[in-house]
Structures are given as structure tokens and as C-alpha cells.
Amino acid sequence: MRAFFQYFENFFFRAFNFSGRASPLEYWCVMPLIWIVILALLPGDAAEFWSSLLARQIPPLNPLYYDSILVFVLTIVPRLSLTVRRLHDSGKSGKWAKLPFIAIFSSITLALGIGSALLTSSVAGNEAVLGLAVLAALVMGSAESAWDGIFAAAIAANSLGWDVIWATLSDMTGGMPKPQLAQGVGDLAQSVKSDPGIGIPAILVTTLMVCTPVVSALLHLMFMLAPTKYEEDGFGGMLDPAPMRKTGGSSAPGIKRRDPLQSYACLFERSPEQEAALKVRQKQELKDLYRTRVLGQG
Structure with missing residues (x-):
């Protein structure tokens, strides 16, 4: 239990230390609990935001007003430094700490690409035109009229109930023809045969967009689960990482520091x-x- 509290002490007081080490136990005792706190605060912030809309009041627009976002922002640097120290402990470079950001931004890019493709396709049809018209009315109109429209939409959604809304959306999407994956793959193969200069780069870009989020997330998880790597000194001995002993980490039994x-x-x-x-x-x-x-x- 004492080591558990020491892990959190290291998390806050070594927030700007990007050169030490952190054991797997230290990382997995601290990081999941931080995300649990953020996710636990999120429903309360969402309920406060929604209640302001129902009361026809403009909710606080400062992101730091909400507890979940505040905790997320305040722990960005400590979480990043802890990730870098865990990478050092597993024998990896701290540059691999970019993997979560790559996974997040590539997922957002992929979602935006799929959404834009659906909006511009013939499958979306009138629903896409209606959605674009509503979005244009909110953007081009004045701020007061935009907030009035948001208040009216929130009150209407609250009066209908989320069950009715989800059922309506299901009915709207149920009438759409399902995308034919085999036909799409066939069309793509035909385009590659007819014009390889355009089809092959399109395949590479599509594969990269789809695989980047998954590969980045799996690599990050693998590095965080990797065991501690003990480095050899110049005389064939094994060096115990000194920062682990200071932070309450455990060193492997039987491994001694060799006198040069x-x-x-x-x-x-x-x-x-x-x-x-x-x-x-x-x-x-x-x-x-x-x-x-x-x-x-x-």
C-alpha cells in the first residue's frame, strides 16, 4: 500500500522528469485510475451542460469550467512524463510517446473522411442535404438565433425522449441500401487495372488511414506492458536501474551491480x-x- 501511494507521489512530483524510469506496476497503478476519474466526472459535466440548454441558458463555454476537462488538462504533462519513463524502463526511446497522439488524430481523420464520404454519396441523399442546410443556418445566422435553435432542439429532444430519437434514426438508416463491400472492392480493383497511377496510391492511402489507429494503439499497449529491461555495463555485468529503487520499483533478484x-x-x-x-x-x-x-x- 505504501508503494501504491508512492507511485502517485512520483506522478505529481516528478511531472517534469522525462529522463527517469517507471516500472510496469507504477504505470498501471496510476494511469487507469486517472482515466477512471476523468470518465467518472464526464457524465456530471454533460448533465450540467444539458440542463443549461433545457433552461434556455448559455452553458459555460470555458472548457476548464468542467471538472473532467480540467483534470484531463492538468494531468497532460504528468501522464506524458510517466509514459516516457515507462518507455525508458522497457528499453525504448521516449519518442514512442507520440503513439497515442498518432492513434487519436488518425482516428479523427478517418472518422471525418468516412463522414464526408457518406455526406457526399448518393446513399445519404436528402438526409445529407437537410443536415448541411441546418449546419449552414447555424453557421451563417447570428449568435442569438443559433442559440435559440439549439435551445429549441434540446427541448424538443428532451420532450421526445432518447428512445424515440434512436428509434427514428434507426428507421431512417434502415431504409438506406447497405453498402456492398465486395462490389466496392471489385470497383477498386477495376480502377487499379484501368489506371494504376491513381488506383494504387488510393489503396495505399486507404490502407494507411485504416491501419494507423489500430497499429499505433497496439504498439503503445505493447510498450506499456513490456517488462523492465536491464542494461549491461561495459564489463559484462547487469546494472540495476537506480531510479527504480528511488521510486519504489522492484529490481530483479540476484542481479547485482558490478564494480568496474x-x-x-x-x-x-x-x-x-x-x-x-x-x-x-x-x-x-x-x-x-x-x-x-x-x-x-x-
């Missing part, structure tokens, strides 16, 4: 006779020192 001057020990070796003579001489020196300093004898 051990090779010169032969220069100071003594025979048993020399060791016995040295002890006798040291005792005689102590007796002489006691007589002169304590007893005052010459």
Missing part, C-alpha cells in the same frame, strides 16, 4: 602471512595511539 574496478583487485591481494602481520601492526598502532593521546605517556 574489480579487475584491479589482484594488485591489492595479500597472502595470509601478510594479512596476519598487518593485523598485528594495526593493533600495536592502536595501543601506541591510546598511550599517547589518552594516557599522556611519551
Whole structure:
């Protein structure tokens, strides 16, 4: 339990330390709990925002007003430094800390690409035109009229109930023809055959957009779960990471720090006779020192 609290002490007081180490236990004791706190605060912030809309009041637009966003912002640097220290402990470079950001931004890009494709396709049809018209009315209109429209939409959605809204959306999307994956793949293969200069780059871009979020997330998870890597010194010994001992981490049993001057020990070796003579001489020196300093004898 004491080590558990020490992990959180390291999380806050070593927030700007990007050069140390963090054991797997330290990372997985701290990071999930931080995200649980953020997600636990999110429903309350959403309910407060929604209640303001229903009361026809403009909700606070400062993101830091909401507890979940505030905790998220305040823990960005400590979370990043903890990730870098965990990467160092697993023998990886701190540059791999970019993987979560790559996964998030690539997922957003992929979602925006799919959404734009649906809006511009013939499948979306009138629903896309209606959605674009509503969006244009909100953007081009004045701020007061935009907020009035948002208040009216919130009140209407609250009066209908989310069950009715989801049922309506299901009915709207149920009448749409399902996309034919095999036909799409066939069309793409046909375009590659007819014009490889355009089709092959399109396949590469599509594959990159789809695989980047998944690969980045899996690599980040694998690096965070990787065990501690002990580095060899220049004499064939194993070095215990000193920062782990300071932060309460555990080092592997049986692994000792090797003295680099051990090779010169032969220069100071003594025979048993020399060791016995040295002890006798040291005792005689102590007796002489006691007589002169304590007893005052010459």
C-alpha cells in the first residue's frame, strides 16, 4: 500500500522528469485510475451542460469550467512524463510517446473522411442535404438565433425522449441500401487495372488511414506492458536501474551491480602471512595511539 501511494507521489512530483524510469506496476497503478476519474466526472459535466440548454441558458463555454476537462488538462504533462519513463524502463526511446497522439488524430481523420464520404454519396441523399442546410443556418445566422435553435432542439429532444430519437434514426438508416463491400472492392480493383497511377496510391492511402489507429494503439499497449529491461555495463555485468529503487520499483533478484574496478583487485591481494602481520601492526598502532593521546605517556 505504501508503494501504491508512492507511485502517485512520483506522478505529481516528478511531472517534469522525462529522463527517469517507471516500472510496469507504477504505470498501471496510476494511469487507469486517472482515466477512471476523468470518465467518472464526464457524465456530471454533460448533465450540467444539458440542463443549461433545457433552461434556455448559455452553458459555460470555458472548457476548464468542467471538472473532467480540467483534470484531463492538468494531468497532460504528468501522464506524458510517466509514459516516457515507462518507455525508458522497457528499453525504448521516449519518442514512442507520440503513439497515442498518432492513434487519436488518425482516428479523427478517418472518422471525418468516412463522414464526408457518406455526406457526399448518393446513399445519404436528402438526409445529407437537410443536415448541411441546418449546419449552414447555424453557421451563417447570428449568435442569438443559433442559440435559440439549439435551445429549441434540446427541448424538443428532451420532450421526445432518447428512445424515440434512436428509434427514428434507426428507421431512417434502415431504409438506406447497405453498402456492398465486395462490389466496392471489385470497383477498386477495376480502377487499379484501368489506371494504376491513381488506383494504387488510393489503396495505399486507404490502407494507411485504416491501419494507423489500430497499429499505433497496439504498439503503445505493447510498450506499456513490456517488462523492465536491464542494461549491461561495459564489463559484462547487469546494472540495476537506480531510479527504480528511488521510486519504489522492484529490481530483479540476484542481479547485482558490478564494480568496474574489480579487475584491479589482484594488485591489492595479500597472502595470509601478510594479512596476519598487518593485523598485528594495526593493533600495536592502536595501543601506541591510546598511550599517547589518552594516557599522556611519551
